[in-house]
Amino acid sequence: MSLILALIRRDLTLAFRQGGGVGTALGFFLTVVVLLPIGLGPDQALLQRLAPGALWIALLLAVLLSADRIFQQDYEDGSLDIMAMGPMPLELVALAKAIAHWLASSLPLAVAAPLLGFLINLDPAAILPLALAMGLGSVALSLLASIGAAVTVGLRRGGLLVSLLILPLYVPVLIFGVSASTAPGAGPDIATPSLLILSAMALASLVLSPLAAAAALRSYLK
Amino acid sequence: MQTLANPARFVGLANAVLPFVWVATIILFAIGLYGAIVTSPPDYQQGETVRIMFVHVPAAWLALMVYTVMALASAVAIVFRHPLADVAAKTAAPIGATFTFLALATGSLWGKPMWGAWWVWDARLTSMFVLFLLYIGYMAVWQAIDEPHRAALVARIVALVGFVNIPIVKFSVTWWNSLHQPASVFRIDGPTIAPSMLWPLLVMGLAYTLLFLALHLVSIRAEVTARKIRQMRLAEIGER
Amino acid sequence: MDFAAAHVSFVIGAYALSAIALVGLTIQVITRDRALKAELRRLEEHRR
Amino acid sequence: MVAFYSPFAIRYSPMQIIGQDLVCERGGRTVFHDVSFMVNRHELLQLTGPNGSGKSSLLRMIAGLNDPAAGTLNLDGGHADLTIGQQAHLIAHQEAVKLALTVAENLAFWAGFLGGGDVGNALAALDLTRLAHYPAGLLSAGQKRRLSLARLVLVPRLLWLLDEPTVGLDTASQQRLAGMMTEHLAKGGMIIAATHVALGLEPARRLDLGPRA
Numbered sequence: 001m002s003l004i005l006a007l008i009r010r011d012l013t014l015a016f017r018q019g020g021g022v023g024t025a026l027g028f029f030l031t032v033v034v035l036l037p038i039g040l041g042p043d044q045a046l047l048q049r050l051a052p053g054a055l056w057i058a059l060l061l062a063v064l065l066s067a068d069r070i071f072q073q074d075y076e077d078g079s080l081d082i083m084a085m086g087p088m089p090l091e092l093v094a095l096a097k098a099i100a101h102w103l104a105s106s107l108p109l110a111v112a113a114p115l116l117g118f119l120i121n122l123d124p125a126a127i128l129p130l131a132l133a134m135g136l137g138s139v140a141l142s143l144l145a146s147i148g149a150a151v152t153v154g155l156r157r158g159g160l161l162v163s164l165l166i167l168p169l170y171v172p173v174l175i176f177g178v179s180a181s182t183a184p185g186a187g188p189d190i191a192t193p194s195l196l197i198l199s200a201m202a203l204a205s206l207v208l209s210p211l212a213a214a215a216a217l218r219s220y221l222k
Numbered sequence: 223m224q225t226l227a228n229p230a231r232f233v234g235l236a237n238a239v240l241p242f243v244w245v246a247t248i249i250l251f252a253i254g255l256y257g258a259i260v261t262s263p264p265d266y267q268q269g270e271t272v273r274i275m276f277v278h279v280p281a282a283w284l285a286l287m288v289y290t291v292m293a294l295a296s297a298v299a300i301v302f303r304h305p306l307a308d309v310a311a312k313t314a315a316p317i318g319a320t321f322t323f324l325a326l327a328t329g330s331l332w333g334k335p336m337w338g339a340w341w342v343w344d345a346r347l348t349s350m351f352v353l354f355l356l357y358i359g360y361m362a363v364w365q366a367i368d369e370p371h372r373a374a375l376v377a378r379i380v381a382l383v384g385f386v387n388i389p390i391v392k393f394s395v396t397w398w399n400s401l402h403q404p405a406s407v408f409r410i411d412g413p414t415i416a417p418s419m420l421w422p423l424l425v426m427g428l429a430y431t432l433l434f435l436a437l438h439l440v441s442i443r444a445e446v447t448a449r450k451i452r453q454m455r456l457a458e459i460g461e462r
Numbered sequence: 463m464d465f466a467a468a469h470v471s472f473v474i475g476a477y478a479l480s481a482i483a484l485v486g487l488t489i490q491v492i493t494r495d496r497a498l499k500a501e502l503r504r505l506e507e508h509r510r
Numbered sequence: 511m512v513a514f515y516s517p518f519a520i521r522y523s524p525m526q527i528i529g530q531d532l533v534c535e536r537g538g539r540t541v542f543h544d545v546s547f548m549v550n551r552h553e554l555l556q557l558t559g560p561n562g563s564g565k566s567s568l569l570r571m572i573a574g575l576n577d578p579a580a581g582t583l584n585l586d587g588g589h590a591d592l593t594i595g596q597q598a599h600l601i602a603h604q605e606a607v608k609l610a611l612t613v614a615e616n617l618a619f620w621a622g623f624l625g626g627g628d629v630g631n632a633l634a635a636l637d638l639t640r641l642a643h644y645p646a647g648l649l650s651a652g653q654k655r656r657l658s659l660a661r662l663v664l665v666p667r668l669l670w671l672l673d674e675p676t677v678g679l680d681t682a683s684q685q686r687l688a689g690m691m692t693e694h695l696a697k698g699g700m701i702i703a704a705t706h707v708a709l710g711l712e713p714a715r716r717l718d719l720g721p722r723a
Contacts, residue, residue, distance in 0.1 A: 085595035
């Protein structure tokens with residue numbers, strides 16, 4: 001357990017010291033949110049109805065954008081080889097790095113998203129459910145992104161391939177994420193069941209993603 | 223040598239079986255089409271457009287079946303390390319993608335007269351679309367990694383991860399669809415269809431499956447030849 | 463089948479599209495197989 | 511977590527690594543075949559052979575990063591529940607150094623991750639104490655190579671797998687490396703080094719991966 005923490009701590013120091021990671025993801029997120037009213041027109045009622053979905057899509061794309069940072073550096077400078085020879089199985093290394101990526105970029109976005117919601121007239125009552133749903137959903141997003149990152153770690157321009165591989169896996173998270181972020185009161189309460197399913201997905205990916213990611217990494221170490 | 227363990231035996235087997243499969247495919251298509259176009263009655267509600275079902279439903283069945291074949295082949299490749307299994311998965315993908323594309327296209331052609339729109343986010347069409355993305359993603363992995371051995375290792379994982387997600391996507395899309403739209407007006411599945419419509423559908427389904435088998439065997443044979451050519455070229459480089 | 467019924471063009475369109483796609487795929491697969499077999503034969507003669 | 515203690519505790523039990531008719535395949539091409547070797551305690555095995563003959567592949571195979579297409583590879587004597595890779599250090603061309611972290615932080619991470627070790631002593635052994643608080647990005651190639659070699663001293667491990675260790679080192683550092691290697695062998699360790707340059711100590715065994723008859 002202490003080894004996982006050591007790895008997470010190092011990754012976090014690296015992410016914050018290089019600064020690029022969080023900054024670019026947040027910047028990308030802000031651009032997407034600002035583009036929406038420009039593209040869809042300033043109609044407040046329309047924007048309000050679209051706000052949760054739009055914020056979720058922006059979060060999802062931002063996480064995907066920063067996904068290749070999870071293993072790329074360690075693969076290129078040889079650290080991954082040494083970690084594969086360490087006392088900790090590669091699966092836990094993949095898990096630790098995915099958690100570090102979640103803490104470094106997905107979580108800050110999940111916290112910032114509802115606060116930026118006012119830009120697209122997000123209904124204030126929806127801020128709390130959105131924050132809760134995004135907090136949970138971002139775990140699944142980072143873990144699934146780690147599979148894509150592992151599959152494309154050795155490729156020169158793997159960025160496009162990551163999105164193609166991982167977006168279909170994001171469909172369920174997006175569906176239940178958005179329905180979990182609807183404000184209470186309107187219509188039947190679908191927020192709580194969706195939240196439960198979302199957390200189930202997060203837990204499932206917590207277990208399954210490291211297995212897939214480690215297997216993909218091993219094929220690149222060969 | 224870990225090259226294709228027993229390709230010669232497989233190619234021999236394929237050559238023996240293929241003529242019969244081709245003949246059976248053609249016969250079944252003839253019967254199926256005859257049943258679909260001539261004997262089965264028009265639908266009391268939709269009229270003639272129901273006949274699109276005979277090309278739409280088999281394509282949808284094949285789209286899912288071929289991905290299952292790919293996932294099974296990948297699992298066999300992981301467990302038994304059999305290189306021919308990787309080739310089977312790789313060659314099945316483009317065929318499966320074509321069937322998925324056909325399912326989407328014919329579904330949209332069926333939807334236009336039915337719901338008045340070329341694309342309707344009906345639960346089955348949406349999950350079929352995601353399945354299409356999974357196919358494209360799988361094929362993109364083979365494209366992106368030039369060295370076949372490493373590409374095979376990675377593609378296996380992508381196929382299995384995709385396969386695990388198909389039911390999840392299906393469940394969430396169906397649930398999402400019921401949330402946003404009352405159950406779609408048009409529902410044809412299960413034994414409710416009249417027998418006169420059912421047998422052509424089953425025959426067409428079998429014809430599509432045999433076509434897949436034939437195309438798959440030929441593609442595997444071609445891929446085995448391609449790998450041999452690649453190894454001969456590499457050997458030449460090695461000698462020089 | 464009544465060829466004058468409503469929307470019959472969609473039915474024909476669906477069948478035509480399916481035929482084109484499946485026949486096209488078959489031709490592509492067979493030609494690739496034949497081309498590779500010929501190249502392999504050429505390479506083998508070249509080596510002997 | 512695996513109880514991890516210094517491998518030298520089992521100093522005097524007999525111990526050797528044996529490779530038997532190993533075959534390595536990469537991209538469909540056979541890199542090398544029928545390679546056999548043996549290394550005992552206190553012994554240095556020197557790997558030679560032209561570029562592309564598979565020296566690095568063999569080292570990576572011993573480290574467990576890629577499994578052989580055929581043949582066997584085992585360590586008699588070491589820890590039963592540890593793989594060879596977990597009882598070995600691999601120093602390859604890539605230095606596994608994070609440029610944004612300082613020299614000390616790099617070593618502190620590896621100490622934490624690979625199972626304990628004294629950073630100060632490792633820095634002193636490679637004369638890096640002066641640079642401890644500099645970000646690794648400012649180091650020269652030779653200094654980065656020394657930081658990578660510091661891992662050998664930082665975490666005691668039985669087997670050292672060195673891939674052209676002297677690349678980029680000045681003469682003083684090469685002598686220091688030779689000293690470290692001699693001391694490691696004296697303490698009952700084993701070394702497999704792929705290199706063409708004289709290492710400053712006589713290898714007990716040699717293995718040439720070049721084209722054989």
